[in-house]
Amino acid sequence: MTTAAPLRIGVLGCADIAVRRMMPAMAALPETEVTAVASRDPEKAAAAAAPHGAAAVHGYEALLRREDVDAVYVPLPAALHAEWTEAALRAGKHVLAEKPLTTDPERTAALLDLAARSGLALMENVMFVHHRLHTDVRKLVADGAIGELRALHASFGIPRLPATDIRHDPELGGGALGDVGVYPLRAALHLLGDELDVLGAHLVRGAGSRVETAGGALLATPSGVTAHLAFGMDHGYRSAYELWGSEGRLIVERAYTPPADHRPVVRLETRTGTEERLLDADDQVRNTVAAFAASVRAGAGVAHDRETPLRQARLLDAVRRRAAPS
Known part of the structure; x- marks a missing residue:
C-alpha cells in the first residue's frame, strides 16, 4: 500500500451494520475501499460484496490470508470479537472492531498490547464520539x-x-x-x-x-x-x-x-x-471510517486512543460485578 492508495478493507461477516452503514461509508471515502467480504455462507458474501465490486470470500480465515487486504472490519457477535481481532492482528492486519471490543477487560488489554507491539491500528467502533x-x-x-x-x-x-x-x-x-x-x-x-x-x-x-x-x-x-x-x-x-x-x-x-x-x-x-x-x-459513520484510515496512515497504532477502550471495558465489567440481576 502506498501513501496515495486507499486503505483496502476486508469485512468479516455480513451483519446488518456492515451492509447498511459501514461498507457504504468505506466505499464512498477516497481513503478507503471494500476489497473483500467474508462469510461462512458463500451466497451472503456474494450479495454483500457485489454492490462494492469486492471479492466474495468463503470463510474468515481465507480473507485474513489475502494480500490485497490491509485492514479488517469485525462486525461479528460480541463473543467472537476477541478471537477474530486477534487472528487479524496476527495476520498483520489493522483492525476496526465493533463494540464492545471484547467482553473481558483483560482480553481487551491483551489485544491492545498485541496491536501496539505489532505496530498496527486497533480501533473500537464507537461512532457517536466522532x-x-x-x-x-x-x-x-x-x-x-x-x-x-x-x-x-x-x-x-x-x-x-x-x-x-x-x-x-x-x-x-x-x-x-x-x-x-x-x-x-x-x-x-x-x-x-x-x-x-x-x-x-x-x-x-x-x-x-x-x-x-x-x-x-x-x-x-x-x-x-x-x-x-x-x-x-x-x-x-x-x-x-x-x-x-x-x-x-x-x-x-x-x-x-x-x-x-x-x-x-x-x-x-x-x-x-x-x-x-x-x-x-x-456523518458520524463517515467520520469514524476516516479516523480509522487516518490512524493507519499516521502509523500511530493504538496510541491515538489506547486508554479509552480499556477504561470502557473495565467500567462495563465493574457495572456487571456491582449489579444484582433479578
Whole structure:
C-alpha cells in the first residue's frame, strides 16, 4: 500500500451494520475501499460484496490470508470479537472492531498490547464520539453555559427484539449491557472524563430471556459529579443525555445514532429561559471510517486512543460485578 492508495478493507461477516452503514461509508471515502467480504455462507458474501465490486470470500480465515487486504472490519457477535481481532492482528492486519471490543477487560488489554507491539491500528467502533455535536456540547459546558457541572443523565433504549435475535444469546455475548448500555457509559467517559467509579448498578433479566434486557448504573467522578445511566432492549426508543449544572440544563436527543442528514438540536434551559440551538448535520459513520484510515496512515497504532477502550471495558465489567440481576 502506498501513501496515495486507499486503505483496502476486508469485512468479516455480513451483519446488518456492515451492509447498511459501514461498507457504504468505506466505499464512498477516497481513503478507503471494500476489497473483500467474508462469510461462512458463500451466497451472503456474494450479495454483500457485489454492490462494492469486492471479492466474495468463503470463510474468515481465507480473507485474513489475502494480500490485497490491509485492514479488517469485525462486525461479528460480541463473543467472537476477541478471537477474530486477534487472528487479524496476527495476520498483520489493522483492525476496526465493533463494540464492545471484547467482553473481558483483560482480553481487551491483551489485544491492545498485541496491536501496539505489532505496530498496527486497533480501533473500537464507537461512532457517536466522532460526531461534532458532542464536541460542541463539551465546549458549551466548558464555557459555563450551565454553570458548574453537577450530573449527567444518559439513556439508550430500543424496542423489544425478536426472541431469535443474537442479542438474546449469552453464548454470543448478548445482553443489554454490552449492546445498548455501552452508549450511555461511553457518553459518561466522553463528557465527564476518565476517572469514573461505579457506585452501584442493577441488571434486569426479562421473562424468558437468558440475558439481561435492561439495567442502570450510578457512577461518579472524584470531584463528585454523578452519572446516572439507564439502558434496555425492551423499551420505547430513547437515545439521549442531559447535563445538569448549577445554573441550568443542557439536553440532547437522538444523541447516539443520528442519520447523516439529521441536524441536532441542543436545548439549553436556564433561569432566563429556554434556548434551542440547531447544529449542522454530520456523518458520524463517515467520520469514524476516516479516523480509522487516518490512524493507519499516521502509523500511530493504538496510541491515538489506547486508554479509552480499556477504561470502557473495565467500567462495563465493574457495572456487571456491582449489579444484582433479578
